[in-house]
Amino acid sequence: MSVPISYPKDTVVSFTKDEIMFRESVREFAQKHIAPKWIEVDEEASKDPMKIPLDLIKKIADQGLLCIPCSDKYGGQGGTYTMATIAVEELAYADPAVALAVYTLLNNGWPFALQLFGREEVSQEVIPRVSKGEAFFGIASTEPQGGSDVAGIRMTAKKINNVYVFNGEKAYISGVGEVQVLPWGGGWFLIARTGEAGHRGLSAFAFLAKKNGVIGKGWYPTIYHDIGRHGLTTGGFKCENFELDKDYLIGEENKGFYYVMEGFNLARILVAAATVGGARWLLEQAVQWFRTRKLFGKYIASFEGISFRFAELYAKYEAARYFVYRASRLADKIYIEKDPAYNPRDLNIPVALAKMYGPELATELGQEVMKWYGAYAYTKESPIHRAWLGLFSYTIGAEGAQNIMRYIIARDLIGSEYMRD
Ligand SMILES: Cc1cc2nc3c(=O)[nH]c(=O)nc-3n(C[C@H](O)[C@H](O)[C@H](O)COP(=O)(O)OP(=O)(O)OC[C@H]3O[C@@H](n4cnc5c(N)ncnc54)[C@H](O)[C@@H]3O)c2cc1C
Incomplete structure (x- = not known):
């Protein structure tokens, strides 16, 4: 359930009119079809991992949210990388345990990498199936x-x-x-x-x-x-x-090492978008709680130990979101617009910043929201731990360990010749 918060208007992360319309349509879809089901999906699959939500995967495919940046010549959506990023952020906001967002991000980033480096016939064979939700x-x-x-x-x-x-x-x-x-x-x-x-x-x-x-x-x-x-x-x-x-x-x-490193850069933008979408859901759970929970005769946000911490984490959320969309815009320049002023290595630092920052913010925020909710958060009736544990997969290391992100940033700024044993 979304909670009304007056977020500041986007300025640094500015979307085109088409992107705003796309975001609205994904949000409407995700809130209607994914948000009401995510807890049930998480619970069922926690008992049996093979309880895969095939019906929701099909709905995501039918909504055109897989293979978004892939060419329509291969059965993709012919969209931009920023559109894929928006889709993943919105799906994670609707499913903060991030299973469906991650299904979507993998099946955007890696088919696109296949299109970039693979044989045309293979793209023609695989991408249409992935796009229709018939293959992973x-x-x-x-x-x-x-x-x-x-x-x-x-x-x-x-x-x-x-x-x-x-x-x-x-x-x-x-x-x-x-x-x-x-x-x-x-x-x-x-x-x-x-x-x-x-x-x-x-x-x-x-x-x-x-x-x-x-x-x-x-x-x-x-x-x-x-x-x-x-x-x-x-x-x-x-x-x-x-x-x-x-x-x-x-x-x-x-030459596979070089292709996979580019693929990781692309996928990590979407990973970070998933953590930002999940973090937005967590922020809203916090606000909802602050507007209802009273202790010592006042709302708990009256205690600065709580509201100031919330403000600090909100600042980190904004920073994480900025890193994500800066990287996706750059990916569009390199891979969609093919702007000769940029090359794939230009993505290294922006992507590592996004992948380093987003998962850590989401995990830190999840832990704080759990504490703000108190004992209720420690029960299985509360959904917050599901979001926290799902988002934690990216702090553990899915799509690249956090220290590897730190290494990439340091290496590209300092120079690899100064960082050898
Ligand atoms: C839910 C989930 C889904 C995943 N899905 C996929 C997938 O689809 N495909 C896939 O290929 N992999 C997948 N992974 C694996 C993921 O890519 C790895 O977890 C990640 O690359 C880290 O590898 P590792 O877990 O073996 O940890 P290790 O590489 O053994 O690292 C252990 C620790 O050492 C730190 N470390 C490593 N190197 C350095 C260094 N040079 N300097 C300082 N610290 C360092 C790391 O940050 C980490 O904390 C998934 C992981 C999870 C948790």
Whole structure:
């Protein structure tokens, strides 16, 4: 439920008339179809992670909220990256446990990365299915030995005649259940080793674990029981001689590290947008409480220990939102307008700021709102912990650990030659 707050009018984050209309339409859709269901989705999937809300995924697809920046030539929406960002922010505001927002962000960011670097025929095969909600397409980088060290990836993809043969294991991967239950299937923008040790021996693939409704041989998935963000599965999978046609290689062999870093930059803008949308919901829960809860004969916001802290967190929320939309505008300049004054590396710092700041703000805010609500927040009847735990997934590290964001900012400002061991 949204709570009326007089937010200041947007100035720094100014939207075009089309974007305002788009935001209104997404908000109306999300408040009508997602907001009334998110608690039930979170609760059901907390008991059984395979209780995937397929009906809501279909509604999101029918509303045109998947593959927004992808070209209409591939069945995408032909929109901008800022529109995808707006959509994710609004979905997270309606579902602050962020399962549906994250489903949406993955299936915007990674199909777009596929379109940028993959073969045209593969984009034509995969993107229309993702766009219609019949297939999932996310990212599979992390392995059991650690996610931050992408250059240390161990899964191998050995080329034998016309196929790549995969062996190894991926862990903590979003969408392992969705790929299995969606009618067409799908998979991930997957990184595996095709060459020497280090980042120059990695290649990217459109790894379709299931296509045309058929799961490939040699793919063995498992599903995890997460502490939050229920409604979108996380799992792992082993590959034992899993074969993929060579055409599913993305770009050139052994250049995968560079493509995935660009893909991460794009996806992280949407990640940060999800945390800002969830944070807005949390702020409104706080205001609603402040307008009703009285102690010692006065509203609790009369205590400056509470209202001043709220004001500080609101300032952080505004900053986080600014970081998000600055980065999305820049992504539009680079990838949609193709403005020659900008290049993909220009996104590094703006994106790392957004991904560093948004999740930490949302987690900090969630914890404060829990405390302001007091004991009620510690019961399962209160929905606040669901938002807090869902948003915490991004402080833990989904789409990149927080210290890696700090590293990127420091490295690009100081110079990597001054930060070696
Ligand atoms: C809900 C959820 C969904 C996920 N979905 C996906 C997915 O779809 N696809 C996918 O590939 N991965 C996914 N992940 C994994 C995620 O990408 C990893 O959690 C992340 O990359 C961090 O890796 P790690 O968890 O192995 O932690 P590690 O890399 O082992 O890091 C452990 C700690 O060390 C810190 N650290 C690491 N390196 C440095 C350094 N150089 N300097 C200082 N500190 C450092 C980190 O900040 C972290 O606190 C998901 C994770 C979660 C929680």
